Amino acid sequence: MTDANEGSDVSRRDYLKVAGAGTLGVTALAGCMGGGGDDEDTTTDSGSDETTESMDGEDTTTESSTDYETLEVQHWWTGGDGAKAVSALFEGFKQEYPDIEVNQNPVSGGAGQNLQTVIKKRVLNDNPPSSWQAWPGANLQPYVEANKLEDIGESVWGENGMKDAYLQGPKDAAKPGGKFVAVPLNIHRLNNLFYNTKVVEDAGVDPSSISKPSDLVSAMETVESETDAVGMAHQTKSAWSTSQLWAQVLLGEYGVETYEAFTEGKVEANKDAIKDSLQIVKDFQSHFNSDAGSISWTEANKKVINGKAAFFHQGDWAAGMYRGQDGFEYESDWNHVPFPGTEGVYALNMDSFPMPTNNPSPEAAKKFLQYVGSVDAQERFNPKKGSIPPRTDVPKDEFGPFLSQQMDDFANSETQVKSIEHGLAIPPEVKSNFGDAMTTFTSGWNVDKTYKQMKRAFN
Structure with a gap:
């Protein structure tokens, strides 16, 4: 995937180091680099092998107006479905605001890491773009602590009925410091369990009856005893897929309260739950495909398509591969359930656009962010991206059966x-x-050693 929704394996030693920052907040911003993903997985978006040309040099400008400075927006959607979706977004914006000149300035590569490096340098030098693509929530915390983001609670969130149309989770992610500083554009769901319908039927397994993650082990054992398929397709070449999987196991086995306690750093107080969840993933590992350590997530996903694996956990971008496969139809050939134990929960990954201080075009940026939060923008962008809108009032006509069901969920x-x-x-x-x-x-697969590192992670 081009847009790095798939994960992140960037270590501290890869982080941007910037010397001479004046405040504690800016120092934290300089030293904390959010990662993109493993480069092996940056060739496709939503599982498609189709790519499009980078939009560098694309003519998205309109005749300039003296009322607005040029809007500069940076993003990492330079190929595949992401490029199509962001083109649709800016086409709609151009129609809505023809007098605002737009400079798309995308940064490709590194599954988003390259863009994040560029943004941090620009922000530290008080030379930010008008806005940029960013994961919201705690990812924006260093910018908030450094006073580099504007409060847009009234100027942006007060428009388009946004506060009523967004559910609490996306709204909380948009205000990591207690004030609205960004606008989420899309949602990718993480607590999915995809499966090959024929394989599970041949095995006599009903995915909807699996009540918690630990019960999935016996279901995979049954699959392997009754069919030639492995229980779960997975990749371990890079760690992000297993990180996502472990998080859903913790969520499904021990609930939202324990999951959120972990994110708050209450590791020792939840030692048993954390270690048990690691053990469950370790138990899953014996049912992974034998080549898990040498393949990408897209190659793992193909095993579901060709019937060599029963189950697959991944963000909803995995469904892009299924939808693009001729003769592999939703429900009859592939389907999904919420990850066992997470019924009624929606695990969010989102892209957003923040509002920086020292903005080179503050009025144009406000109009852009208002548009990002509108029904029109989200209806244009998300069907092409393979994601759903964070607004709950966007019509489902363009989304197809799978994404429509995700929207209902x-x-x-x-x-x-x-x-x-x-x-x-x-x-x-x-x-x-x-x-x-x-x-x-x-x-x-050392549970005790990993737990100790998790405990130290928050210190």
């Missing part, structure tokens, strides 16, 4: 939790330490 969810792996739930430095712990885990 989101609208009816009892709670929405933020992603650990993508940094919505934990700040960049902690996220880096957590990633190191999960790399240790996938290297040796």
Whole structure:
């Protein structure tokens, strides 16, 4: 995936180091680099092998107006479905505001890490773009602490009925310091369990009857005894897939309260739950495909398509591969359930656009962020991206059956939790330490050693 929704394995030693920052907040900003993902997984978006040309040089400008400075927006959507979606977004913005000149200035590569490096340098030099693509929530915390983001609670969130149309989870992610500083554009769900319909039927397994993650082990054993398929397709070449998987196991086995307690750093108080969840993932590991350590997530997902694996846990971008496969139809050939134990919960990964201080075009940026939060923008962008809108009042006509069901699940969810792996739930430095712990885990599947690293991650 081009847009780095798939995960992050960037360690502390890869972080941007900037000397001479004046305040504690700016120092934290300089030292805390959120990661993109493993470069092996940056060739496709939503599982498609289709790519499009970078939008560098694309003519998205209109005749300049003296009322607005040029709007500069940076993002990492330069290929695949992401490029199509962001083109649709700016086409709609151009129609709505033809007098605002737009300079799209995308930064490709590194699964988003390259953009984040550029942004941090620009912000530290008080030369930010008008806005940029960013994971919201705790990922933006260093910018908030450094007073580098504007309060847009009234100027942006007071428009378009946004405060009523967004559920609490996305709204909380948009105000990591208590004030609205960003606008989420899309949602990718993380607590999915996809499966090959024929394989589970041949095995006599009903995915909807699996009540908690630990029960999934016996279901996979049954699959392997009754069919030639492995229980779960997975990749361990990089740690992010296992990080996501562990988070859903913790959520499904021990509930929202324990999940959120972990994100707050209450590790020792939840020692048994954390270690048991690691053990469950270790139990899963014996049912992974034998080549898990040498393949990408897209290659793992193909095993579900060709019937070599029963189950697959991944963000909803995995469904892009299924939808793009001829003769592989939703419900009859593939389907999904909420990850066992997470019924009524929607685990969020999101992209957003923040409002920086020292903005080079503050009025144009406000109009852009208002548009990002509108029904029109989210209806244009999300069907092409393979994501759903954070607004609950966007028509479902363009979304297809799978995403329409995801939209219903989101609208009816009892709670929405933020992603650990993508940094919505934990700040960049902690996220880096957590990633190191999960790399240790996938290297040796040592529960005790990994738990100790998780505990140190918050210190």
